[in-house]
Amino acid sequence: MNLSIIDTLIILGYLSFIIFFGFWLSKKASASLQSYFLGGNTIKWYFLGLSNGSGMYDVSGTAWTVAILYIYGVKSAWLPWLWPVWNQVFIMVFLAIWLRRSNVMTGAEWITTRFGTDRGGKNSHLIVVIFALVSVIGFIAYFFQGIGKFATAILPWDLSFTLGSIHLTSESSYAIIMLTLTTLYTIKGGMYSVVGTEVIQFIILSISSVIVAFLAMSQTTSAQIHAAIPNGWTGFWPSWNLNMDWGAIFPEVNNKIGSDGFGMLGCLVMMMIFKGIFASLAGPVPSFDMQRVLSCKSPKEAAKMSAFTIFVLNIPRYLMIAGLTVFGLVLINKNDLLVNGHYDFEKILSVVVAKHIPIGLKGVILAGLLSAFMATFSAFVNAAPAYLVNDLYKRYLNPGASQRKLVKYSYIASFAIVLVGVVAGFMTDSINSMTLWITSSLYGGYAAANVLKWIWWRFNGQGYFWGMLGGLIAATVVPSLVPSLIGHMGYADALGEALRIPVVNGVPQIPAIYLFPVVLLFSFAGSLIGCLTTKPTEMSVLVNFYRKVRPWGFWKPVHQKTMEIYPDFKTNASLSRDSFNVVIGIIWQMSMVITPIYFVIKEFTYAGIAAAVALVCMAILKFSWYDKIED
Numbered sequence: 001m002n003l004s005i006i007d008t009l010i011i012l013g014y015l016s017f018i019i020f021f022g023f024w025l026s027k028k029a030s031a032s033l034q035s036y037f038l039g040g041n042t043i044k045w046y047f048l049g050l051s052n053g054s055g056m057y058d059v060s061g062t063a064w065t066v067a068i069l070y071i072y073g074v075k076s077a078w079l080p081w082l083w084p085v086w087n088q089v090f091i092m093v094f095l096a097i098w099l100r101r102s103n104v105m106t107g108a109e110w111i112t113t114r115f116g117t118d119r120g121g122k123n124s125h126l127i128v129v130i131f132a133l134v135s136v137i138g139f140i141a142y143f144f145q146g147i148g149k150f151a152t153a154i155l156p157w158d159l160s161f162t163l164g165s166i167h168l169t170s171e172s173s174y175a176i177i178m179l180t181l182t183t184l185y186t187i188k189g190g191m192y193s194v195v196g197t198e199v200i201q202f203i204i205l206s207i208s209s210v211i212v213a214f215l216a217m218s219q220t221t222s223a224q225i226h227a228a229i230p231n232g233w234t235g236f237w238p239s240w241n242l243n244m245d246w247g248a249i250f251p252e253v254n255n256k257i258g259s260d261g262f263g264m265l266g267c268l269v270m271m272m273i274f275k276g277i278f279a280s281l282a283g284p285v286p287s288f289d290m291q292r293v294l295s296c297k298s299p300k301e302a303a304k305m306s307a308f309t310i311f312v313l314n315i316p317r318y319l320m321i322a323g324l325t326v327f328g329l330v331l332i333n334k335n336d337l338l339v340n341g342h343y344d345f346e347k348i349l350s351v352v353v354a355k356h357i358p359i360g361l362k363g364v365i366l367a368g369l370l371s372a373f374m375a376t377f378s379a380f381v382n383a384a385p386a387y388l389v390n391d392l393y394k395r396y397l398n399p400g401a402s403q404r405k406l407v408k409y410s411y412i413a414s415f416a417i418v419l420v421g422v423v424a425g426f427m428t429d430s431i432n433s434m435t436l437w438i439t440s441s442l443y444g445g446y447a448a449a450n451v452l453k454w455i456w457w458r459f460n461g462q463g464y465f466w467g468m469l470g471g472l473i474a475a476t477v478v479p480s481l482v483p484s485l486i487g488h489m490g491y492a493d494a495l496g497e498a499l500r501i502p503v504v505n506g507v508p509q510i511p512a513i514y515l516f517p518v519v520l521l522f523s524f525a526g527s528l529i530g531c532l533t534t535k536p537t538e539m540s541v542l543v544n545f546y547r548k549v550r551p552w553g554f555w556k557p558v559h560q561k562t563m564e565i566y567p568d569f570k571t572n573a574s575l576s577r578d579s580f581n582v583v584i585g586i587i588w589q590m591s592m593v594i595t596p597i598y599f600v601i602k603e604f605t606y607a608g609i610a611a612a613v614a615l616v617c618m619a620i621l622k623f624s625w626y627d628k629i630e631d
Helices: 005-031 033-041 045-055 059-082 087-100 107-115 119-154 170-219 222-227 252-260 265-281 288-295 299-330 345-356 361-383 385-397 403-426 431-442 444-455 461-488 492-499 512-532 539-549 556-565 575-600 604-624
Strands: 161-163 166-168
Touching: 005 170, 005 361, 045 170, 045 288, 045 299, 045 361, 059 119, 059 252, 059 265, 059 299, 059 345, 059 361, 059 575, 087 265, 087 288, 087 299, 087 575, 107 119, 107 385, 107 444, 107 461, 107 539, 119 170, 119 345, 119 361, 119 385, 119 403, 119 461, 166 170, 170 299, 170 361, 170 403, 170 575, 222 299, 265 444, 265 512, 288 299, 288 361, 299 345, 299 575, 345 361, 361 385, 361 403, 385 403, 444 461, 444 512, 461 492, 461 512, 539 556, 575 604
Parallel strands: none
Antiparallel strands: 161 166
């Protein structure tokens, strides 16, 4: 891309400002580990909500979402349920309150409030640290892929070079530079720098989103959009089969649908709901989202922060996604998506920005997209070192370490984690492959043990350890082992035809989401065997946890003991209300996803209906959730 002087100055000015601002805010962070990782629990909930939303607005995820909207149409709004995106609703309704009541710094430290400090408690604590580090390294590899592709497409300089036997592509060089710049101010300033810069970045992102949507709507007509899409593209409700044929418009898209394995959309959505219930009830994984919850002043503010994240994130983000997709459908040359003879739909974002955004505005939008990357990456870089420093070094190696030393070691831990993540980034081939591995395999190993920890009193630390370990092993082995076994048994073609997935060299290319039940089964087996073959957690630990967190579930013996000791204890009887609010919250969230999509593609009637549904849901949640939040 040939950038004008104006665009170049806007981008360089933005990068200089955000790095300076991050360093300026860093003065508060060095006071203590609590200040460094949680902002001393003094940051306003709405700033944390904006920061959380900004952290979820990443370039890699945006490029992927643009690609799936282009390919699958409005029905693609269901595909982010792979994560599942509505886990944020569970957090909003009750999990944020349960988590924040613990008054701890990390997810690993939180686990000791549930299982204590005996052998099982120590093992469960250790496995959470391992999971946190593995997931963050996976996400850094994911960001490495995304920012490399994006920067190469938008920036004019070729940074590829060869040093001896080592060859770095331009994508890799750009990725390393961007990761390094973001790491510097994140490490220096901790949570203060992360939140402060992310609020600024969110404002830039929102402005960029509105600009992209406006340009897309003003430069295209409804007739042009409909001429570029197949029948069924604008439909929202999923049918059992996708029933979308690109053959007359762009035949290669059909090949992409086949390779993704998403042709049986109804089956896929059912599997995502099945997985989503477990993954959402398990609670946030130990990363930046949990850190924002633990950073809030109180449980009530943690719930409000999570709701605010949903509210501020979806509309601006999907204005940009829909705008970029409309540009891609109507205006870009399909050959611009060719990479080594294959169409790469993850390039739509960068091609549109490179060729169809005018001078001046291009610089603003590029600054916004760089903000998206930097915000998300900085959130993960700030979250992960706490597990090394607070949960390993301080806990096991040097409990008496000074706050200054702990903050210093946090700097070193951050650099080490980023370095390992970059190495992992060199070993993956696409954003989509990392997305599917993280969402379907890795998170599958997390679900079982973390659901049981909330709802069943008998579940202990050993059960948690073996459930998590079994899940992690299964998440690593199952995606390659199960398809090979099916192929070896001679059922590959039958399965391929049933699920409408490709078969390569006699092996069915099963999407990771379909393997989630297998991973979940291994994790449940490890959880139950580890739990039932060892003694329960000490009753004093369970009573303390139950009294402080007040979860609902199967807690009868603990509840009885708690009432004996604390007769005034207030029982949580809100299961039915929480379940109702979760359903309303998911509808609310989905309405805010499809409203901007329909608006930008000029289906104003559908946009109005979706917006009305969102408003009704907000009114219901005001009375059934917001007015009843308790600390």
